[in-house]
Amino acid sequence: MIIITGATGQLGHQVIAALRQHLPANQLVASVRDTHKAAAQLNDGIEVRAGDFTRPRDLETAFAGASQVLIVSVDKVGNTATEMHHAAIRAARAAGAERILYTSHQGARLDSPFAAAHDHAVTEQFLAAGPAAYTALRHGFYAESALHMVGSGLRNGELRVPEDGPISWTARADLAAADAAILATPGRIDGISPPLTGREMYTMSDLVRLASEESGRDIRHVTVTDAEWLAATEASGVPKVYAEMLLGTFLAARRGDFAVVDPTLENLIGRPPRGMRDILGEFLRTAKATDIAE
Numbered sequence: 553m554i555i556i557t558g559a560t561g562q563l564g565h566q567v568i569a570a571l572r573q574h575l576p577a578n579q580l581v582a583s584v585r586d587t588h589k590a591a592a593q594l595n596d597g598i599e600v601r602a603g604d605f606t607r608p609r610d611l612e613t614a615f616a617g618a619s620q621v622l623i624v625s626v627d628k629v630g631n632t633a634t635e636m637h638h639a640a641i642r643a644a645r646a647a648g649a650e651r652i653l654y655t656s657h658q659g660a661r662l663d664s665p666f667a668a669a670h671d672h673a674v675t676e677q678f679l680a681a682g683p684a685a686y687t688a689l690r691h692g693f694y695a696e697s698a699l700h701m702v703g704s705g706l707r708n709g710e711l712r713v714p715e716d717g718p719i720s721w722t723a724r725a726d727l728a729a730a731d732a733a734i735l736a737t738p739g740r741i742d743g744i745s746p747p748l749t750g751r752e753m754y755t756m757s758d759l760v761r762l763a764s765e766e767s768g769r770d771i772r773h774v775t776v777t778d779a780e781w782l783a784a785t786e787a788s789g790v791p792k793v794y795a796e797m798l799l800g801t802f803l804a805a806r807r808g809d810f811a812v813v814d815p816t817l818e819n820l821i822g823r824p825p826r827g828m829r830d831i832l833g834e835f836l837r838t839a840k841a842t843d844i845a846e
């Protein structure tokens with residue numbers, strides 16, 4: 553039995569949908585914080601269990617009978633995140649799971665200036681120290697995150713960002729399909745995975761050029777200092793802690809932490825991953841993108 557946490561989140565529910573291409577519903581369990589939300593989203597006969605990472609006792613029940621547990625990382629940073637991940641890993645071990653899988657990041661490094669990448673590296677170490685077999689799924693940077701940045705460029709006619717570096721932006725749905733393929737064949741990837749990425753890398757300047765071409769609008773790319781960007785981001789209402797974390801992505805990209813493409817994801821999903829032009833083109837055709845552009 554495979555337990556998937558974060559099943560009501562954007563990645564988790566896509567992993568379940570992709571897993572259903574491989575396995576019947578009775579081999580899957582969704583572990584969620586909010587069972588009512590799950591009941592509304594998952595109407596496929598999949599068992600739903602309550603499993604909040606801040607309630608370790610409940611997790612042992614949520615993970616009971618698991619052969620594999622996919623721990624989807626939480627949307628937090630720092631000790632708050634790592635403590636939750638470690639609690640989930642402990643519970644999966646206590647439940648006797650043969651393999652624990654965790655959604656890490658392609659840039660996971662203890663010395664990363666990107667806080668989430670540091671946290672993922674801490675959790676990878678914790679996983680590696682345990683008795684159960686594990687797979688750390690080193691996900692590429694979500695292409696959907698790049699769309700937020702492009703949206704700001706479309707709104708303002710220019711994208712003002714600090715010095716950056718190439719990033720192999722990767723569609724979340726492709727990552728979900730790759731995770732499902734790995735879960736469906738236990739042990740297919742053991743330990744830390746190769747970076748699970750799309751085929752191409754883009755800098756901010758590349759993204760702006762692509763957005764200009766796809767939208768027919770003239771968007772400029774302007775490199776600003778880190779301090780100027782932090783001040784502007786905080787002034788726009790982003791809390792300091794998040795602004796600093798976002799700045800960390802530029803610092804890590806600048807030193808090349810996300811400058812890698814790897815064929816593993818393509819091999820897992822059996823087709824070329826979606827490219828940024830395709831993802832951006834679809835984004836621009838949606839009503840939401842039109843709103844941003846107006």
Ligand SMILES: NC(=O)c1ccc[n+]([C@@H]2O[C@H](COP(=O)([O-])OP(=O)(O)OC[C@H]3O[C@@H](n4cnc5c(N)ncnc54)[C@H](OP(=O)(O)O)[C@@H]3O)[C@@H](O)[C@H]2O)c1
Binds near residue numbers: 603604628694697
């Ligand atoms: N590779 C990348 O570039 C990238 C980018 C952004 C984020 N991420 C990471 O990937 C994760 C999944 O992405 P996503 O798009 O699916 O994010 P998401 O939609 O925010 O999903 C996060 C999931 O974590 C669950 N969660 C939060 N706190 C929890 C707790 N205390 N106990 C149990 N579950 C908890 C949430 O539960 P609810 O459904 O109840 O809210 C949600 O299902 C993110 O959380 C983040 O760690 C990666």
